[in-house]
Structures are given as C-alpha cells and as structure tokens.
Amino acid sequence: MRVDEQLHEMVREVVRSIPRGRVATYGDVADLSRAPSPRLVGQVLNQDGHDLPWHRVLRANGTCAPHIADEQLQLLREEGVAVDDGKVDLRTYRWENAVKEKADEPPGLW
DNA sequence: TACTTGACCGTAA
C-alpha cells in the first residue's frame, strides 16, 4: 500500500509534533493533517511510522491497536503516561484539544 | 470493474 506522498508528509509532520508525555487519537491526527479519514493515518503509520513517535497515537477510546499494544504501552509508561489496564486516560493526556476544537478552517498553520 | 483489507470512529442495544 502506497499512500500519496503529500498525505504521507502531512500525517508524519503532525505525529512528529506531538509532545512527550502527551497523546493523540488517530482521529485527531486525521483532522490536524486534513487526512480524509482516521484509517489513512493508521495506513501511513504502518508504512512509515518507524522513525516517528507513533506510540503517542492511540484509538479514540484510549486503547492501542492490538498487535502493537505491548510495546506501545511500555513506551508510553517510559514517558510518564499513566496506563490503566491497557488504557490511557485521554482527558488527562490528550494533546491540545483546543487546537482541534476551534479549527474549522484556520489560516494555514498545518 | 468488483470485492477485500486495514495501527479507525460513533452510535445503539
């Protein structure tokens, strides 16, 4: 699977900008990178996520994708993110919800 | 062209 180069870069850029100790959902990244759907974010990470802080991206309910859950949770704990029974409290660790909420079509930042 | 495959999401029972 080869996704468009442009989309690739946008998604990678957003993921790269997630601060240590914070997390974002696939949906968040999709919005911020104007990716057409959260699925495409996973698709990009699957291909080109190796050199990114991919472990800061989780599902909307605070859980990880199954096949990588072990390592992802470990990495998050190393950053000081509390993990409760395989889940992260998004209300606490979600990265800058404010950015997303007021972004209807903000003057080009992203 | 038509169908399948995902690191997904929101709603509803």
Add this chain to the structure above:
DNA sequence: ATTACGGCCAAGT
C-alpha cells in the same frame, strides 16, 4: 462493560 453495525477511504487483488 461488550458486541454489532454502518460508515469511512485508499490500496491490493
């Protein structure tokens, strides 16, 4: 707390 379902969308077959 689970499961089920429909919607999502590009890439593979």
